[in-house]
Amino acid sequence: MRFLVIGASGAQGGAVARRLVAAGHEVRGFSRTANVPEGVRPFPGDLGDAGRVKEAFDGVTHASVVLPMEFDPATVSAYVRHVIGGARAGGVRRLVFNTGNRLPGRETGVAVFDTRRTAAATLLGSGVPAVVLRPPLYADNLLAPWVSGPLASSGVLRYPVPARVAVPWLTHDDLGAATAAALTRDGLDGLTLDVGGPQALTGPELAAAFGPRVRYEEQDVDAFEAGLARMAGAETAAGVAGTYRWIRDTDGFFATAHDAGERLGIRLTPLRDWIAARGLS
Numbered sequence: 001m002r003f004l005v006i007g008a009s010g011a012q013g014g015a016v017a018r019r020l021v022a023a024g025h026e027v028r029g030f031s032r033t034a035n036v037p038e039g040v041r042p043f044p045g046d047l048g049d050a051g052r053v054k055e056a057f058d059g060v061t062h063a064s065v066v067l068p069m070e071f072d073p074a075t076v077s078a079y080v081r082h083v084i085g086g087a088r089a090g091g092v093r094r095l096v097f098n099t100g101n102r103l104p105g106r107e108t109g110v111a112v113f114d115t116r117r118t119a120a121a122t123l124l125g126s127g128v129p130a131v132v133l134r135p136p137l138y139a140d141n142l143l144a145p146w147v148s149g150p151l152a153s154s155g156v157l158r159y160p161v162p163a164r165v166a167v168p169w170l171t172h173d174d175l176g177a178a179t180a181a182a183l184t185r186d187g188l189d190g191l192t193l194d195v196g197g198p199q200a201l202t203g204p205e206l207a208a209a210f211g212p213r214v215r216y217e218e219q220d221v222d223a224f225e226a227g228l229a230r231m232a233g234a235e236t237a238a239g240v241a242g243t244y245r246w247i248r249d250t251d252g253f254f255a256t257a258h259d260a261g262e263r264l265g266i267r268l269t270p271l272r273d274w275i276a277a278r279g280l281s
């Protein structure tokens with residue numbers, strides 16, 4: 001088996017690539033920069049370059065795909081077209097598409113969701129043997145300075161999700177394990193799996209996992225967007241903030257059955273264990 005990880009220099013693709021390398025596989029990492037995890041063979045390229053994407057798939061049997069922070073429908077469609085073209089030409093036996101987020105079952109007007117929903121449907125209908133993984137929010141988001149700073153300085157866990165919403169936080173390491181399993185297990189072609197941590201935690205439960213005196217505070221999404229815009233630019237911030245407004249305003253967004261671990265044959269990490277392992281509780 002020869003693996004291609006698209007987005008291998010990123011947080012999500014990097015976790016997938018590390019997991020595959022640790023399992024002894026040969027891994028080619030596709031991204032614009034060559035800053036891929038140790039043991040991964042870099043294959044620099046841009047998803048907008050159909051020829052380069054096709055070259056990346058040459059000789060590849062299994063591919064993991066996460067699309068970058070790009071939410072323009074025409075650009076995302078072109079990326080997906082190039083991936084499908086490459087996967088077909090390379091004769092890929094299994095492609096796993098990580099949508100980056102849970103997805104509502106209909107058009108929402110939220111570009112992050114709608115572009116990924118279209119991408120998932122296009123891939124599943126393309127004839128390339130594919131599995132779609134839909135993660136919830138990543139536990140690793142909680143390590144960002146805008147979360148960990150107030151947590152360390154004033155014991156406040158501030159996040160742009162209402163306190164009542166129970167989130168099955170998924171760790172990047174578990175995403176890596178889930179993707180590796182989805183790439184290699186038999187009988188999964190055509191499936192869409194909502195993968196998430198074993199327990200869904202409300203805001204106060206999440207705060208309690210960090211310590212008895214930690215208090216949860218819902219961050220205003222506009223304030224979150226303004227902060228993210230300073231780091232990632234206004235367009236990206238607006239896209240991401242759109243997802244948090246949807247989560248705020250939509251009951252039951254994360255309420256799907258969490259049997260993906262069983263389907264994939266992996267043990268997903270309880271968030272409390274992940275927090276303790278990092279000495280954060």
Ligand SMILES: NC(=O)c1ccc[n+]([C@@H]2O[C@H](COP(=O)([O-])OP(=O)(O)OC[C@H]3O[C@@H](n4cnc5c(N)ncnc54)[C@H](OP(=O)(O)O)[C@@H]3O)[C@@H](O)[C@H]2O)c1
Binds near residue numbers: 034
């Ligand atoms: N559910 C959550 O909690 C959560 C959290 C964060 C992000 N997300 C979602 O996950 C998706 C990706 O987010 P992210 O950027 O943070 O992921 P990421 O996996 O950290 O990084 C994206 C990867 O794509 C590469 N890339 C960017 N533009 C590219 C291009 N034109 N051609 C080839 N490679 C390219 C980047 O590397 P180079 O820069 O080297 O090209 C990087 O390797 C987005 O849809 C986002 O909304 C979800």
